[in-house]
Amino acid sequence: MALRHAVLAALLDGELSGYQLTKVFDLGVANFWHAQPQQLYAELTRLEKDGLVTGREVVQDTRPTKRLFTVTDAGLAELDRFTAAAAKPSFIRDDLVVKVQAADHVDTETLIAQLTERTAFAQAKIDLFAELLRGMRGERTEEDFLRHGERIGPYLTCLRGLAFERGNRDWCESVITVLRERQRAHARH
């Protein structure tokens, strides 16, 4: 049950509303976890019930009233317990990889189209992550920031996200190259 811990970790940087959380965990941004809005609202309710976060209502004149959540001491203790517990190993679970596994039995053009799409998606995330990193370290060099910065957790996870998407992009590109070369070799017969 790591979603709750992901939520706690996300709230460490300051109080957020459910809606703001959905942005952090959104498809396009998520650098360390991903979740549907519905999951987050439900989880926040549960976390508050369990006393791991507290919410305070903020009435806005122009926007609907929202509730901002903060991690409690009990929440921090729970994060500590979570950190000490054994982490489950992580696995690739990706439709696209399944498709490539079947590469020799499915239509090559279709597969290349999928790989091309994924390449673009990965590149977009690479650009986004690079920008986020620049924003976090500000004027400092990466080395300086990581040595003396006050809050480096999000920076480190963003680095993982960046490397992951680079891995996706590079792999997709090399698979496309291989498939194209085989196409040409096959056409010569």
Added chain:
Amino acid sequence: MALRHAVLAALLDGELSGYQLTKVFDLGVANFWHAQPQQLYAELTRLEKDGLVTGREVVQDTRPTKRLFTVTDAGLAELDRFTAAAAKPSFIRDDLVVKVQAADHVDTETLIAQLTERTAFAQAKIDLFAELLRGMRGERTEEDFLRHGERIGPYLTCLRGLAFERGNRDWCESVITVLRERQRAHARH
């Protein structure tokens, strides 16, 4: 519902029993998907009911009777349909990354211990994947195998698995370095 397609893709290389499938999708090996034995037995039953695979009983004198499954033409058609459909983007969903996100608020030694463990796990998978790749390409060079090999799907997915685990290992090592450096910097005050 990609588990069924992962199973179909795994059966492309020849008929397998449920038990053999559990080995392919096992914790230690899984280079393109991961699943519990229970999921696989259930999925095979469903796939057979839907006519996407056929099973044949093989009575063994020394071992219990097993059922070997093969992909049917309907199964191949289903794989084609799956390949043409839009793939869901893949995300990192990893306990360890959540822990690093909270790095500034949890015990550093505990975190380093977790990262060290993961480094070793990743290295073990790197070695395993490298060996699997060597086995698949045999005497040929990688370039030659990818150009002229008969079945390259599993090789390509294994390459992705390898790159992923290298990413894990390198990231863990660099995070450990950063945390240690900050520890020393902090100790000087």
Added chain:
DNA sequence: CCGCTCATGTAACAGGTTACATGATTTA
């Protein structure tokens, strides 16, 4: 005036994990 953003949920369903269950044979 249409679509987007802010803001929060419920309900049904699909997918994945854990626990429980059985039973034979081979290897250390």
Added chain:
DNA sequence: TAAATCATGTAACCTGTTACATGAGCGG
């Protein structure tokens, strides 16, 4: 003789996704 491997499942539970629902203000 104890553990590992072969071989297959059921049942309960937890997690995650999709669909549906509401309602106000802002920008083009």
